[in-house]
Amino acid sequence: MAASIVSIVVATIAGIAQLSGNRLVRWIAIGYVEVFRGTSLLVQLFWLFFVLPNFGIKLNAFIVAILALGLNNGAYGSEVVRGSIVAIPRSQIEAAIALNMPPALRMRRIILPQALMTMLLPWGNLLIILLKGTALVSLITIQDLAFQTYNLNVLTFQTLQLYGLSLVLYFVMAQGIALVIRALYRRVSHGITRGAF
């Protein structure tokens, strides 16, 4: 949950920053996306957990998990945000300029609300991928669902039941995410007919 929030916040900032007129801001955002998208989540977890302490930065395993999952997912998400923003027709921006709206207001009131509709469904995918990515955090000592399943299996050898239950639990959580996204989509797309503008 916390990683989802980090992921959404980082993705929104990086997605908008990639479209910034300021070259430095744009390059930092692109650098972040390429690094976190282009390297393995597992290696990112290990870096934050095992390598950073060598530079004197010691983070709690839980914080590391939130940061790594959030930043990794956020890198993919920022492309979704960027893509949805550039898909807004130029004519919408021109209408906002003609009403004398400054750039930040245009983004907040006109562009993002419309882009949200386009980005919601891909976000459903990303959040489900993030959920399943949490299975990796057991490798940095966090006792997540996959880790607990493994431990119980070692103790009880009820492999079929335990992994069956684990499968069902992941599925139920993923369905929960899908339901929330679908409800949000219905809400933000209210009144808008796709392709009409």
Added chain:
Amino acid sequence: MCDAQKEPATSTAPPAVQFINVTKQFGSLVVLKNLNLSVTRGEKVALIGPSGSGKTTLLRTLMTLEPIDGGVIEVDGEAFTHERIGGHLVPAREAHIRRIRGKIGMVFQQFNLFPHMTALKNIIEAPVHVLGQSREEATDRAVSLLRKVGLIDRKDHYPSQLSGGQQQRVAIARALAMRPKVMLFDEVTSALDPELVHEVLQVMRQLGEEQDLTMLIVTHQMGFAAEVADRVCFFSEGSILEQGPPEVIFHTPAHERTRAFLRAVLDA
């Protein structure tokens, strides 16, 4: 090339809009060629001419949707593109541009309403967030504008639930809500089904009766131009080939190019 042929309303008042030697290019294509145009306050000017002759570009440069490559555009005697700081003309800052842009409203060919907002919200959005009006004040004004354009019963409809003509009337109300001194109309009936053109023109006729509102209208509706405009400017290849009162331009144009255009349009 083209200076105002009629006398300004008062000799001291600056023109509402003035283009001075304005040039605009898209790559190597020159769209506006050293264009000069002076529009007095309250004047209704129709811009006619073939596609690609620069009419729409002229409106878009005035709305700051396109930067110009040369010359100066003035609104109420103040340069839009430049500002005077310490006696020197320097390129205008955003704050200056926004101040001047606040005097201008524009209605587009494709309406460009915000699809995620109802008709009413489309209209109050900018007054609330740009002018800082209270929601009640903006709503009162929006309601009276919706009455004026005959759409009060559609105030809670989204653009996708409105016909093209209704959307365009909402777009006109949205622009008027900002209380512009100059209204730009860019082929506002061109995207409409023929039977919906009338309702939009009717609203524009009403606006044409407002003494203080300056209107620049790009249109292919020659009958409408003749009826509403004080002056008609015929554009050809990025400049104004000829201009004058509608009865002169439509009945006794001086240039063969104008005659050929009018023949083609009126025969269509």
